[in-house]
Amino acid sequence: MEPAILVITLVCGMLVSRIGLPPLIGYLVAGFVLFVLGIEKESLPLLQELANLGVTLLLFAIGLKLDIRSLFKAEVWAGSSIHLILSMLIFVPILKILGLIGLSQLTSLNIEQLTLLAFALSFSSTVFAVKVLEDKGDIQSLYGRVAIGILIMQDIFAVLFLTISKGDVPSVWAFALLLLPLAKPLIYKAFDRVGHGELLVLFGLVMALVVGAWLFEVVGLKPDLGALIIGILLAGHKKSSELAKSLFYFKELFLVAFFLTIGLNGLPSVSDIVLAALLVLLVPLKILLFVYILTRFKLRSRTSMLGSFNLGNFSEFGLIVAAVATSKGWLPSQWLVIIAVALSFSFLLAAPLNATVGNIYQRFQQRLVRFEKQPLHPEDRPIAIGNPRFLILGMGRIGSGAYDELRNKFEGEILGIEHKQELVDLHRANGRNVVKGDASDTDFWEKLDHAPNLELVLLAMPHHAGNMFAVEQLKKLDYQGKISAIVQYSDDADALRASGVHSVYNLYEAAGAGFVDHVIHELLQASDKTTLEEQEALKPSTLNNVS
Numbered sequence: 373m374e375p376a377i378l379v380i381t382l383v384c385g386m387l388v389s390r391i392g393l394p395p396l397i398g399y400l401v402a403g404f405v406l407f408v409l410g411i412e413k414e415s416l417p418l419l420q421e422l423a424n425l426g427v428t429l430l431l432f433a434i435g436l437k438l439d440i441r442s443l444f445k446a447e448v449w450a451g452s453s454i455h456l457i458l459s460m461l462i463f464v465p466i467l468k469i470l471g472l473i474g475l476s477q478l479t480s481l482n483i484e485q486l487t488l489l490a491f492a493l494s495f496s497s498t499v500f501a502v503k504v505l506e507d508k509g510d511i512q513s514l515y516g517r518v519a520i521g522i523l524i525m526q527d528i529f530a531v532l533f534l535t536i537s538k539g540d541v542p543s544v545w546a547f548a549l550l551l552l553p554l555a556k557p558l559i560y561k562a563f564d565r566v567g568h569g570e571l572l573v574l575f576g577l578v579m580a581l582v583v584g585a586w587l588f589e590v591v592g593l594k595p596d597l598g599a600l601i602i603g604i605l606l607a608g609h610k611k612s613s614e615l616a617k618s619l620f621y622f623k624e625l626f627l628v629a630f631f632l633t634i635g636l637n638g639l640p641s642v643s644d645i646v647l648a649a650l651l652v653l654l655v656p657l658k659i660l661l662f663v664y665i666l667t668r669f670k671l672r673s674r675t676s677m678l679g680s681f682n683l684g685n686f687s688e689f690g691l692i693v694a695a696v697a698t699s700k701g702w703l704p705s706q707w708l709v710i711i712a713v714a715l716s717f718s719f720l721l722a723a724p725l726n727a728t729v730g731n732i733y734q735r736f737q738q739r740l741v742r743f744e745k746q747p748l749h750p751e752d753r754p755i756a757i758g759n760p761r762f763l764i765l766g767m768g769r770i771g772s773g774a775y776d777e778l779r780n781k782f783e784g785e786i787l788g789i790e791h792k793q794e795l796v797d798l799h800r801a802n803g804r805n806v807v808k809g810d811a812s813d814t815d816f817w818e819k820l821d822h823a824p825n826l827e828l829v830l831l832a833m834p835h836h837a838g839n840m841f842a843v844e845q846l847k848k849l850d851y852q853g854k855i856s857a858i859v860q861y862s863d864d865a866d867a868l869r870a871s872g873v874h875s876v877y878n879l880y881e882a883a884g885a886g887f888v889d890h891v892i893h894e895l896l897q898a899s900d901k902t903t904l905e906e907q908e909a910l911k912p913s914t915l916n917n918v919s
């Protein structure tokens with residue numbers, strides 16, 4: 373049966389991706405198909421274990437990329453708290469009205485049960501949102517960072533509920549976890565020594581699943597919370613990004629199991645499907661509420677809308693809350709299936725909405741701008757780049773080298789763009805003209821000031837997708853100058869040339885040629901030195917001294 377599960381999952385994922393939807397929708401459909409074929413979730417315990425691993429690694433990966441200071445920003449902690457409270461205040465009356473008009477599943481619920489249901493429906497999906505952000509390359513964008521911060525706050529709310537609902541007081545040893553930061557130097561030393569191969573992957577799995585999930589579970593806390601906190605602890609290390617990339621495909625594969633398990637929860641009745649569809653109508657209310665709240669914190673209407681659409685769905689944590697509630701008899705058991713179907717429907721709605729959110733914003737831009745508060749958030753103001761002749765996107769080693777070469781002839785006419793603030797500060801300390809921005813993020817191009825004298829753009833970002841995206845944005849800006857780019861693979865070079873890039877620099881080919889040039893240069897220098905020494909030795913005075 374296992375081969376059939378793999379084949380059905382692959383086929384559903386491929387079919388869905390062919391029509392422009394995220395493959396995860398296909399995995400949900402595959403779960404329903406498998407259930408129809410008579411496969412029950414209980415018969416696949418390994419699948420549930422893999423699903424749990426996927427969520428754990430997801431939270432660990434989020435922690436690796438998270439700046440803990442972002443959670444203390446008002447738009448994150450206050451925005452998430454206000455949205456949770458207002459959502460529950462709005463959802464409870466709506467659910468009560470649906471019960472009064474004859475929906476039997478809601479008629480028998482009291483106010484406490486309706487409040488619990490509203491609490492479960494107020495969450496947004498971390499798995500879905502992060503997956504969409506990664507697919508769009510917007511994980512480091514302002515709206516992406518705000519959305520992830522809000523999701524983490526929601527996850528914390530859910531974890532607190534789950535911890536309290538267990539009825540078990542965490543072990544007194546839980547306080548010992550407060551000492552984890554003291555172990556940071558030792559952990560970082562081990563991080564330095566694991567290298568870049570399979571030991572790095574194994575180190576990441578041990579940190580996420582043992583030091584994080586298992587250790588927290590042992591002392592009575594939620595395992596996923598442990599993975600998140602350990603990820604945050606490692607986020608400051610220079611290899612944290614490399615570790616996240618190394619674990620990426622493990623996380624993606626295990627999350628396939630997560631979406632399958634949702635579909636395997638069972639097929640609902642017709643009335644359950646109708647109710648689930650009606651519950652999905654709450655999603656637009658969640659989106660509008662997020663847009664309004666985020667604009668109150670002085671974010672641009674566009675940033676607020678993109679972040680809100682990313683959060684416009686129901687959550688796997690809501691499903692977990694429902695599972696706990698039904699297991700304890702707080703909600704009728706049928707609600708687990710109803711929320712699972714509503715979750716699936718919300719993903720089906722959210723996927724095309726997130727794919728077209730840019731067009732939707734353009735259509736309603738004039739109305740949405742009215743909600744903006746001035747002055748705008750410091751991170752959401754227009755990016756002033758002056759009037760450079762040369763623009764370098766990506767100030768890593770290659771971008772920095774290109775900047776220094778150009779500076780020899782064109783001092784004061786170059787600008788570098790870098791998305792990491794610590795690197796921006798370092799470049800400025802070294803006398804380079806660099807501003808913070810992420811050229812793989814739509815926000816950057818939306819906020820970019822016009823530079824009429826720009827002659828050359830150097831694409832020095834490490835990811836091909838980011839460079840391709842930058843080329844597309846330059847075309848939209850009607851840029852008429854030259855474009856150069858770096859690539860790692862020859863097929864990427866062909867794609868860049870086809871998109872209009874004038875010159876492409878293949879890192880591996882150029883590195884090989886550069887290495888040979890360097891070796892020949894060294895050999896010639898050594899040869900010249902030997903010849904000079906031989907000539908010196910043949911001089912009469914030298915010969916006399918020898919004799």
